[in-house]
């Protein structure tokens with residue numbers, strides 16, 4: 518299993534959720550975060566105005582996927598989140614050791 522963590526533009530959430538659902542991702546967790554990338558936040562626009570602070574509002578989207586779903590999920594996520602402008606975000610992938618579905622006690626791929 519892999520844990521995908523994507524930092525995306527907040528207004529892209531619906532598109533990203535739909536794209537991930539289409540490739541069979543069974544659940545996602547979303548957190549409001551702030552961050553900056555290479556431009557240090559300065560040259561990015563947010564809702565039409567240049568932000569005066571270094572940190573820009575983003576969403577962190579996390580989803581655990583089976584190894585066999587990883588490439589499809591990454592492609593779907595990136596395509597849905599892309600505008601082509603600076604600040605589109607980033608995707609991180611980590612190995613995931615264990616998953617437990619609390620209600621049933623199922624483990625790993627069966628628990629996703």
Ligand SMILES: Nc1ncnc2c1ncn2[C@@H]1O[C@H](COP(=O)(O)OP(=O)(O)OP(=O)(O)O)[C@@H](O)[C@H]1O
Pocket residue numbers: 524551552553554555556573575602603604605606607
């Ligand atoms: N190296 C990193 N580590 C952790 N978070 C990062 C990193 N790079 C970017 N982020 C997160 O992703 C968000 C969006 O980054 P951003 O898309 O601006 O990256 P970038 O490397 O500057 O690419 P671009 O040139 O396309 O803007 C940041 O606000 C931050 O939350």
Ligand SMILES: [Mg+2]
Pocket residue numbers: 553554555556557603604605
């Ligand atoms: Mg940037």
